[in-house]
Every structure is written in structure tokens, then in C-alpha cells.
Amino acid sequence: MITLRFLVLALGLLLASDAIAGKRSNTLEFAFQRETDFVDRIHTDSRESSLLSSAIYDTLLYQDPATGQVTGLLAKSWTWVDERTLDLDLREGVKFHNGDAFDADDVVYTVGFVIDPQNRLRQQESSFLFVKAAEKLGSHKVRLTLNRAEPVAEFQLAARFIMWPAKYTQAQGHMIHATRPVGTGPYRAREVAPGKGITLTAYEGYFDGPKPKAKIPTVNIRIIPDLQTQVAELMAGRLDFAQDMPPDQAENLRLNPALKVLYGDTIRITFLSFDTAQRAGESALKDERVRRAIAHAIDRDAIANRLIGGGSKALLAQCHPAMNHCAQDLPRVAYDPAKARELLAAAGQSNLTLNFAAAIDLKTVAEAIQGYLTAVGIRTRIETAPLPTWRTNFLGGKSQMSVLSWGGGGIYDTSAALPVFFDGGNADYARDAEVSDWIKQASSTMDQTRRAQLFRQALTRIADKTYTVPLYTNTANYVMTSEVDYTTTRVDVPVLSQIGWK
Secondary structure, eight states: OHHHHHHHHHHHHHHGGGOOSBTTTTEEEEEESSOOSOSSTTTOOSHHHHHHHHHHOOBSEEEOTTTOOEEESSEEEEEEEETTEEEEEEOSSOBOTTSOBOOHHHHHHHHHHHTOGGGOOTTHHHHTTTEEEEEEEETTEEEEEESSOOTTHHHHHTTTOBOOOHHHHHHHOGGGGGTSOOOSSSEEEEEEETTTEEEEEEOTTOOSSSSOOOSSSEEEEEEOOOHHHHHHHHHTTSOSEEESOOHHHHHHHTTOTTEEEEEEEEEEEEEEEEOTTOTTSOOGGGSHHHHHHHHHHOOHHHIIIIIIOTTOOBOSSSSOTTSBTOOOOSOOOOOOHHHHHHHHHHTTOSSEEEEEEEEGGGHHHHHHHHHHHHHTTEEEEEEEEOHHHHHHHHHTTOOSEEEEEEOGGGOOBGGGTSGGGSSSSTTOSSOOHHHHHHHHHHTTOOOHHHHHHHHHHHHHHHHHHTSEEEEEEEEEEEEEETTEEOOOOSSSSOOGGGOEEO
């Protein structure tokens, strides 16, 4: 470890003067560890699409990433007519990157697209379908009618309800946003090169509002899957900003005077998903004792403290403690390898082999879990894949057991954590109708006492049945050059338009 730290320090000193990125070039070189198949949060909801969407597009409302407060963005103000009717007054003078003027027609078109079941968007039920219709009341006034009372409607409108230009999208088809995205955000996409990266340039015509204007003229996002390569690029001055660096590597990089490390809180959680419903075929995971044995076999505190670090905490429930109505007094499943072996023996599964899937960025976590399971006699075959491939398999019912993370769109409410995994849809591997009903009721009533009761019932049953194993809260780990000026927020990805130079 001492030798590695010395090399980090020495190499950084040798190469710091040979920087080819950074302030001198006025281009921010930014690394993604994995590629996303879409840059917009309408088509997909990942950390990468969240970062890119915030830069390229705007939503109707805006959730401040530091405070969590909701204010107007493309909608300058809004009024609740009743609990299912919302009138929005739109900001005038806003233009899309292609020059089209933003108005009510763009809202009506985009909302109509995201709520059309035929479009089969990911997480469509949980993220969009609380809206029933969008009606134009004037050139810059829209009425949204809801299918139900939605207690977190304003947060939802600030999350994935980005606005597309209607004429451009209708003429080109909605898939155009995968390669030639057009929004109203502080950055415009200059080039999208699948497998390589994305280049963004500051949008000079961005309006004055709560979202910051771009501070750096050009952002070059590169796909660099290997973390060691990211470290080498940072120390060589060819990379300015990297995220999700393992804590041990991040701490070593602190010794380099040309670099700095920041940790931020997030509401993203990581957990194990079990194929209780046997969607991927018959397996021992149908037995509650096997699932409970796996829960007892994993030292979640050790994973949170030693592997993840940066303030990560072991989870007690299938939601983040900072979320509204996330019960924190559920019975704790202790790390107990002896109990795990006892349960496996009782289930007749002392020599068990399971398929275990993970996206590439969670490979290290999967390997740690594999070690714990091996110790109690469970063999696992780890299958890692790029995020798009892993997601396709997971949503296609091919996951026997997966480790995955979920950020809930940055919404501080348990309704953002549970529905997508327990609504009977493609991501639901429990298929418990009673749990689904409780969550549906809790997500559609304004009675906060009732919501808390229903979420507690759902969380208790999920824990009792071990439908999942909540693992840990995620942290946002950032490594950047000393020239970069950035303050962490409560979201789990950096806000590009808030990054500047010192």
C-alpha cells in the first residue's frame, strides 16, 4: 500500500505540468465507467441519463439538488385546481437548441408521448402514468389532469418529465433523441458517438432560471470502463473528473497534490433481487429459507464500511432512510453464517449453485457477496454485462439473482423506491399482489398517516418474505483535478452546469 501511494504521489508530480485537458484548454474531460443506451430520462432512468438529461433538457419543474426544494423551470408557476388538476403557466421566450420556440404544444406532445402505454417506456407505470392528459389552455398555459391523487406529483414533474421539441421529434421520430438529442438545457449535444462518448457545448441562449448556466464551454464525456485506466488518465492530466471511484483508490489519490476527492450523500440504494416468482425458471430461491440464509450470510456492515465507504450505511429496509415513510424499526437480519448454514440444511440445499447477475460497475460488490455465499456453501456463477445488456436481461425475466442499485429519480419518498419492483411489471420478481396493492394505495393517497401505515405493511412483508436483501446506501465519490470547482449536492451524479474552474 505504501508503494502504491508513493507511486500515485510521484507520478502525479511528474505529469502535472504536462496536462492537456483542464482549464488551459477550457474543456472538461469527464469519464463514464459505462455507456447508456439513451441520453434522456424519458427512454431510460440511469445515473448516466440523469446527468445528461439535466444538462441537455429541462423539466417543467426543478428540484434544487442541494436543498431538494421544488421551484418552477419551464413552468414558471403552477396552481392546484383540485387534487387531480394542475394548471401550469409556462416560461415565455425559451428556445430549443435547434431554434424552435418552446410553448404549450411541446408540453402537450411530450406528455402525450410518455403516458401512451403503446410506447412501453421503462418504469412508465411508476414515473409517468399518474398523469391522464395534458390540455392546452393557451400558447403558454397547460392543464394536467391526473389519473389519481399523486402525493409526489411535483417531484415527478421535476424528475423525468423533460420536454422534447414537438415538431422536431414528430418529424424525426422519438428515437432521434438517442443520437441527436435536442432540448432547452444549459448544454447542447454536439456529438453522440456510441461506444466512445458524448461531446457537449454550452448553450449560449440558455434562459435565466433556477438551473445554472454552463460554466465551462465544452464537456467531453468519454467511456472508460476500466477504473485503473481512469486513474492513469487523471494522473496524466488527460482527464479532469471521474465518479464512482472505489474508496481505497480515491483515498490513495488524495496524496496527489494535482487531484482532490469529494464524497457526497445520495438517496440511491443497492440491493439483491431474488427470482421468488420463478420467472427465470425453477430454482431454490422459491424457498424462503434459502433467501433468508443468503441474507444471513452477507455482512452488510462490512460491505458498506469497508468496500463502499464515504459514509455508506447498511440498509434496514427496501428504501433509503432519508425518504418519507421509510420505516427504520423493522427487525434486523443479522450477519450470522451459522444460521445461514442451518437454514440451507433445513431446506435441503447444502450444495446449492445459483446464477448471479450484475452490471459491470457492480462487479466488485458481486464478488464480495460471492465470497460470503461461498463461505456458507452456496456456489454462484457471476455474469457481468454492460448496463444496457444487464437491464434487458433483468427486465426480460432472465435474472435468477441480481445485485442492482436504484436512485428513485432523486425523489425523497418511499413511493420512488418500491413500485417499480413490486407493481407486477417487468422489474417485479416477487409478484405479491397484496404488497403491490398496499404500495399502489400508499402512492395514490394524500393522507400521510395512511401512507405511512401502508408503506410499513409493504416493507414489513418484503422483509419477512426476504423478497430482496437491502444492502447499503450509495455515496457519490468524485475525483477531480485541483483546477475544478465543484460542490457536492444531494443527488448521486454531478450537475454538469455547476462545474467550473477555480
